[in-house]
Amino acid sequence: xxxxxxxxxxxxxxxxxAVRQVHPFPSSFIIPCSISIILLLPFDYxxxxxxxxxxxxxxxxxxxxxxxxxxxxxxxxxxxRQHGGDFxxxxxxxxxxxxxxxxxxxxxxxxxWCGLEPDESPVHGGPYAPYRQSERKASYRQYAEQLVKAxxxxxxxxxxxxxxxxRTRFKTAENPSPQYNQSIRQQMRNSLTLDAKETEQLLxxxxxxxxxxxxxxxETIRFTDMIRGEVSFHTSQVDDKVLLKADGMxxxxxxxxxxxxxxxxxxxxxxxxxxPSAPVHLLLWKYLGWExxxxxxxxxPLILKPDGNGKLSKRDGDRLGFPVFxxxxxxxxxxxxxxxxxxxxxxxxxxxxxLAMLGWNDGTDNELFTLQQLVEKFSIERVHKGxxxxxxxxxxWFNHEWIKKVAVEGLVSEVNAAFEAKGIHIxxxxxxxxxxxxxxxxxxxxxxxxxQQGGFFFQAPVTVDTDxxxxxxxxxxNLFFTELIRAYELSSTWxxxxxxxxFKELAAANQLKPGELMLPFRVMLVGGKFGPGVFxxxxxxxxxxxxxxxxxxxxxxx
RNA sequence: GGCCGGUUCGUCUAUCGGCUAGGACAGCCCCCUUUCACGGGGCAAAGACGGGUUCGAUUCCCGUACCGGCUACCA
Numbered sequence: 001x002x003x004x005x006x007x008x009x010x011x012x013x014x015x016x017x018a019v020r021q022v023h024p025f026p027s028s029f030i031i032p033c034s035i036s037i038i039l040l041l042p043f044d045y046x047x048x049x050x051x052x053x054x055x056x057x058x059x060x061x062x063x064x065x066x067x068x069x070x071x072x073x074x075x076x077x078x079x080x081r082q083h084g085g086d087f088x089x090x091x092x093x094x095x096x097x098x099x100x101x102x103x104x105x106x107x108x109x110x111x112x113w114c115g116l117e118p119d120e121s122p123v124h125g126g127p128y129a130p131y132r133q134s135e136r137k138a139s140y141r142q143y144a145e146q147l148v149k150a151x152x153x154x155x156x157x158x159x160x161x162x163x164x165x166x167r168t169r170f171k172t173a174e175n176p177s178p179q180y181n182q183s184i185r186q187q188m189r190n191s192l193t194l195d196a197k198e199t200e201q202l203l204x205x206x207x208x209x210x211x212x213x214x215x216x217x218x219e220t221i222r223f224t225d226m227i228r229g230e231v232s233f234h235t236s237q238v239d240d241k242v243l244l245k246a247d248g249m250x251x252x253x254x255x256x257x258x259x260x261x262x263x264x265x266x267x268x269x270x271x272x273x274x275x276p277s278a279p280v281h282l283l284l285w286k287y288l289g290w291e292x293x294x295x296x297x298x299x300x301p302l303i304l305k306p307d308g309n310g311k312l313s314k315r316d317g318d319r320l321g322f323p324v325f326x327x328x329x330x331x332x333x334x335x336x337x338x339x340x341x342x343x344x345x346x347x348x349x350x351x352x353x354x355l356a357m358l359g360w361n362d363g364t365d366n367e368l369f370t371l372q373q374l375v376e377k378f379s380i381e382r383v384h385k386g387x388x389x390x391x392x393x394x395x396x397w398f399n400h401e402w403i404k405k406v407a408v409e410g411l412v413s414e415v416n417a418a419f420e421a422k423g424i425h426i427x428x429x430x431x432x433x434x435x436x437x438x439x440x441x442x443x444x445x446x447x448x449x450x451x452q453q454g455g456f457f458f459q460a461p462v463t464v465d466t467d468x469x470x471x472x473x474x475x476x477x478n479l480f481f482t483e484l485i486r487a488y489e490l491s492s493t494w495x496x497x498x499x500x501x502x503f504k505e506l507a508a509a510n511q512l513k514p515g516e517l518m519l520p521f522r523v524m525l526v527g528g529k530f531g532p533g534v535f536x537x538x539x540x541x542x543x544x545x546x547x548x549x550x551x552x553x554x555x556x557x558x
Numbered sequence: 559g560g561c562c563g564g565u566u567c568g569u570c571u572a573u574c575g576g577c578u579a580g581g582a583c584a585g586c587c588c589c590c591u592u593u594c595a596c597g598g599g600g601c602a603a604a605g606a607c608g609g610g611u612u613c614g615a616u617u618c619c620c621g622u623a624c625c626g627g628c629u630a631c632c633a
Contacts, residue, residue, distance in 0.1 A: 060633045095632055160631075174559050177629050210631050228563075237561050238629095245631040252633050276562055276628040299563085302627070306569080309625060357582095361571060365581045384571075387626065391569050394583045404596080443595040453594090468593090515592035522593055530594040 051266045053085025057118070058256065058270075060092045061103035064329030064338055065110045067312060067390065068271060068303045071355040075300065076269050077116045078356075078378040088263060089121035091132045092256075094249045101332055104132075110326045114348050115371055128263040133255050136262075140250035143258050143288060144211040144243050148191070152287040153243060156180075156190035157202055157209045179239035182215055211244040213253070213280060221279040226267070226298035226380045233279040241280050253277060257284040260295055268295040269380075272387070273311075275299045298380050301359050302387040312390050314338055322392040326351065345418065345446030346395075350402035354395050359384045368401055400445040408434045411441065415454075418447045424458055432457060435540060439532045453531065457541060460549055461527025466556050468529055469520045473557060480510050480517060481524075485550050494543050496535040503535070524553040 055076040059069055080087040089111065091104055104122065111117055120126025130136055147153035158166070163180070166188065170178035178184065185192055190212070191199040202209065215235045222232040243254040250258065260268060278297065285294040303312045306320060317324035317338070327340035341351050353369055361367075361384075362377045369377065403411070415437055419426050426433055440453040455461075487502050503521075507514045522534045525546065531537060538546045 058633090062633075092633065098632060156631090158631095163631085172559085176559055179560095179629065208631090212631095231562075233562070242631050247631080249631085251631070256633095271627090272563070273627055274633090278562090301564080304626075311627080357570070359570090363572070365572080367570090367582060386564050388571090389569060391583070394570065397583055440595090442597090513592085518592060526593090528593085532593095532595085533591095534593080 052264070053080060053083035054088065054264050054266050055080050055085065055269060056088040056090050056260070056263065056265055058090045058092045058259075059107055060095065060098065061107065062095075062098045062100050063103055063331070064314070064325035064327070064340070065107055066314070067324055067326070067355065067358075068300075070110065070114060070116075070326050070351075071303065071358060072269060072271060072300060073111060073114070073116050074352060074355050074374075075298075075360075075378070075380070075383070078374050079267060079269070079380060080119075081375040082378060085266070086119045087116075088126070088128075088265070089118035089124075089131065090259060090263070091122055091134075092252060093132055093134045094245075094251065094255055096134070096247065096249065102330075106327070106329060113327060113342055114352055116352070133250070133259065136255075136259065137249060139262070140254055140258055141244060141248065144250070144254060147213070147243070147284075147287055148211060150287060151214065152283075153211050153213050154185075154191045154240075155199060155203065155209045156185075156188060156212050156240075156242075157194075157207055158188050158190070159208075162189065180212065181239040182217060182236065185212075185214075185240055208246040210242045210246055212240040212242055213283065215240055215280075215283070221282050223278065223282055223297060225275075226296055227301075227383050228299060228385055231275070231278070233276075235279065235283075238276075238279050241277065243284075253280050253284065257281055257288065257290075261285070261288070261290050261293060264293075265295045267298065269298045269300060272299045272302050298383070301384060303358060304387045304389045306389050306391055320392070322395070345448045346399050347402045347406065347414070347447075349406065350399040353402065354398040357398075358388045358390070368398075368405070396445050403441050403444050403447075408437045408441070411437050414447055415450045418450050419455070419458070421448070422451045422455070424451065424455060426458060432540070439536065439540075443530075456526040456531070457537070460545070460552070463527060464553050464556060465523055465528045466553065468523050469553075469557065472516065473520070476510065476512060477517065477520065478554065478557070480506065480512055481520070481550055481554055483510070484521075485547050485554075488543060488547055488550075491543065494539060496533070496539040499538050500535040520553075521550075524550050 057069075057073045057076050059065065077087050079085070089107070091107075093099055093104075108121070108123060118124055120128065120131060122129075122131045144153060148155065158180075166180070166184065167178055170184065180188065187193070192214070194202070215238055217235065219235045220232050221235060222230060225231050241253050242251050244250055256268075259265075278299070282294070285291055304310060305312050305316045312324060314324050323339045323341045323344050323346075325338050325340045327342040328337055329340065330337040342348070349370065352371055352374070353367075356369060356374050356378070357367055360378065360382055362369075363382065412433060416426055416428070416433065436454040436457045437450065440450065443453050444450050484503065484506055487506055488499070491498070491502065503517070504514045507517055518534055519529065522531065522537075523529065525531075525534060525537050525541065541549075
């Protein structure tokens with residue numbers, strides 16, 4: 001165990017120059033700042049070395065898991081595995097009003113499907129349980145009070161109506177959304193404006209109240225983001241965020257800090273939308289006295305709509321006809337189901353692969369990676385800063401590549417399920433299925449394509465595209481196929497090679513070019529102008545079925 | 559509005575001061591295939607703008623523009 005920790009620590013930080021690369025300083029600063037770089041480096045180095053890598057994904061259970069969410073999971077997972085660390089799933093269900101039943105189970109199932117299972121979670125357990133914030137409710141208040149005592153937070157008794165009133169009162173053209181900040185707090189009902197006695201009394205009477213952070217007046221908060229480098233904020237610009245709600249639940253801001261500390265999180269990855277509240281979190285780590293244990297932050301770029309601009313949302317998927325959620329999600333309230341990548345026919349390997357490439361690359365031209373390869377090659381410093389527009393066409397390309405790449409055995413059960421979904425029942429041990437998969441996989445982009453591309457192996461085509469034959473159909477061809485039926489009925493062997501020879505010999509005897517006959521033959525067997533080599537198909541579906549399909553089409557052509 | 563972040567082909571991206579700016583998806587053309595694909599070859603397509611710094615900027619700095627995020631007792 002000890003050994004593992006040491007090794008994990010070392011691999012986090014392979015060499016000091018690597019740390020330097022992550023946060024390049026402007027060249028013009030190198031000389032004046034060289035002293036601080038030298039001072040910083042060993043500190044960072046020590047810090048990382050002494051810490052076991054522990055990362056967490058902390059979703060709120062409010063619905064289906066979005067592309068961006070799964071990518072955050074992926075990056076967490078890759079980082080943890082790469083450094084021999086732990087990957088934790090923590091459910092952030094502090095908003096009781098938004099809780100959606102089934103969402104947590106859905107998240108777990110999604111991680112399972114993706115192959116990104118956590119080491120610790122509400123169901124996997126772990127040494128830092130519970131992993132649901134609602135179950136940790138009792139632990140937050142003391143920290144909020146500690147902050148109040150230290151003068152870094154205060155009680156606020158403003159009612160929702162009063163807050164609303166404040167917003168309309170201070171609203172101007174220049175300031176369309178006034179914040180509860182260091183200037184406005186002086187005009188509100190809180191323990192800063194009320195005298196101590198009054199505050200005591202309100203508290204004693206259990207008057208509903210929240211705890212807000214007291215943003216310092218004139219400070220610049222800086223930190224080094226693993227993706228963005230140095231980021232800074234001025235405290236005058238950030239508001240007094242609520243830390244503890246009137247219902248006693250913490251807000252995300254308090255909970256994330258308390259729990260990241262309690263769970264010994266070493267690196268915190270989250271979406272870019274969290275960047276503006278980062279100074280609040282930084283301050284909390286400091287005020288709570290945990291500054292030395294603060295995780296390293298990485299704010300991931302957003303995944304954007306393919307058209308226009310803005311964050312990708314479930315609505316965009318509905319509108320443009322592609323999945324946004326990893327798996328089907330049924331809203332328990334409306335009963336409405338939103339399609340997922342899994343049900344659309346994506347392989348988890350492809351899904352994970354395409355997500356990894358949304359904002360990251362290994363610096364080579366390679367785009368196809370297994371999870372294991374990603375674990376080896378991933379590096380947070382190579383994550384792109386800018387948001388990426390989601391391209392469904394490219395997503396499908398990844399799946400196609402993976403279908404071609406994956407071994408037949410790995411496809412059997414998924415393909416079987418795709419057939420089942422279309423009402424074609426194939427026995428689990430049907431020896432034909434693997435052969436069919438092998439034969440058609442190169443032309444399938446999504447799993448359901450196997451039904452179109454291979455269905456005719458299992459049942460005669462429901463409709464035959466005779467229109468594709470008719471224009472060039474004549475008595476000579478009709479005669480040829482009549483003779484072909486007899487020839488095939490008399491065949492003593494049944495393999496693609498012999499079938500082709502017989503076919504060509506018969507064509508020659510009838511003074512017809514084989515080429516003119518192969519398309520009609522194909523349409524007879526598969527129902528349309530597609531599919532693998534026509535004699536391979538005949539060989540596989542067998543003598544009886546081949547003859548029957550020719551006979552059937554001939555009757556349609558009468 | 560304010561704050562923060564971002565900006566290379568239509569899209570995802572490479573480039574860590576030397577670029578004839580590379581790859582992939584999509585598009586178009588050709589070859590292979592007497593089907594559809596796969597595969598192979600090719601074409602077209604990009605550094606937002608303006609200033610610096612530099613012998614030399616896509617790359618470093620500043621400004622502008624544009625895009626995005628945040629601005630809840632939601633996460």
